[in-house]
Amino acid sequence: xxxxxxxxxxxxxxxxxxxxxxxxxxxxxxxxxxxxxxxxxxxxxxxxxxxxxxxxxxxxxxxxxxxxxxxxxxxxxxxxxxxxxxxxxxxxxxxxxxxxxxxxxxxxxxxxxxx
Amino acid sequence: xxxxxxxxxxxxxxxxxxxxxxxxxxxxxxxxxxxxxxxxxxxxxxxxxxxxxxxxxxxxxxxxxxxxxxxxxxxxxxxxxxxxxxxxxxxxxxxxxxxxxxxxxxxxxxxxxx
Numbered sequence: 366x367x368x369x370x371x372x373x374x375x376x377x378x379x380x381x382x383x384x385x386x387x388x389x390x391x392x393x394x395x396x397x398x399x400x401x402x403x404x405x406x407x408x409x410x411x412x413x414x415x416x417x418x419x420x421x422x423x424x425x426x427x428x429x430x431x432x433x434x435x436x437x438x439x440x441x442x443x444x445x446x447x448x449x450x451x452x453x454x455x456x457x458x459x460x461x462x463x464x465x466x467x468x469x470x471x472x473x474x475x476x477x478x479x480x
Numbered sequence: 481x482x483x484x485x486x487x488x489x490x491x492x493x494x495x496x497x498x499x500x501x502x503x504x505x506x507x508x509x510x511x512x513x514x515x516x517x518x519x520x521x522x523x524x525x526x527x528x529x530x531x532x533x534x535x536x537x538x539x540x541x542x543x544x545x546x547x548x549x550x551x552x553x554x555x556x557x558x559x560x561x562x563x564x565x566x567x568x569x570x571x572x573x574x575x576x577x578x579x580x581x582x583x584x585x586x587x588x589x590x591x592x593x594x
Contacts, residue, residue: 397580408484408570408585416580455523467513467536468572468583470523 367392369458371471378446378478386441386474388456398439399457399468400430409455415439426450446478482507484573484586492592498559501589505552505573512554513583514546517568526569529554530577558591566593 368391378384390396397416401409413424420432430441439456456471485504493499505512514526525538529548546556552573558565568590572583 399582401585406590408486408587409572411582411584414582467525467528467538469525470515472522 367458367469369456369469369471371454371456371474373474374472375475375477378476380448380478380480381445384443384446384450384476384478386454386456386476388439388441388471389437390439390456390458391437392458396439397459398430398432399459400424400428400439400441401455401457401470403453403455403473405452412441412454448478448480451476451478484571484584486569486571486586486589488589489587490590490592492594493561494594495561495563497561498557499561499591501556501558501569501571501591503554503556503571503573503586505554505571506584509573509575509584510552511574511577511581511583512548512552513572513574514554514556515570515572516540517570517588518566523570526556528577535577561593563593565591567591 370389372387399414400412402412403409412428413422415422415432423429428443430439432439454474457468459468487502511530513528515523517523526540527546528536532548543559548554568588570588571586574581574583
């Protein structure tokens with residue numbers, strides 16, 4: 366069965382510092398990994414995805430994520446945090462060889478950036 | 481290009497009633513998926529439609545149903561509403577079903593059951 370774990374409910378970072386939001390996954394085949402962000406009273410916004418190839422994926426708003434197959438991780442990173450990055454972040458996974466579009470989401474990590 | 485739109489944005493219903501939510505996908509997208517988001521259960525997959533056919537279904541009771549029209553617009557129906565159905569219902573569209581396509585989400589419909 367596919368699953369995603371986000372071990373931290375909340376991450377607090379000072380503005381200007383680097384940030385990392387952790388994600389580990391479990392799938393039966395090759396993973397197709399996503400990060401989405403949710404602002405208050407909004408739907409989910411797509412940040413980036415990993416399908417295959419380069420382990421470092423660059424996405425929207427200066428975010429990037431590193432795929433690590435041996436550690437089954439896909440951590441989200443940003444070199445310098447902004448107050449406007451404060452939001453709820455979701456890691457998600459799908460088996461790319463499945464015909465289903467169903468995405469399994471992690472429980473979410475609330476990112477709080479202090480000025 | 482317009483994004484995924486969902487109507488209505490907010491709904492208040494009472495127990496026992498039924499409700500229909502609507503989702504219009506991004507132009508050219510033929511796959512529509514529905515998710516329920518609650519504080520306790522997080523984001524859970526409801527079902528997916530592609531070319532007017534339900535392809536996958538999550539672990540929800542039969543009170544939850546949906547359909548897709550020939551123009552790819554989708555509706556979700558919940559009958560005999562329960563208090564626990566209060567949630568944010570999110571719709572997502574993709575060009576195709578499965579594979580490597582990205583799902584893009586709408587703003588959601590906030591359903592409150594009293």
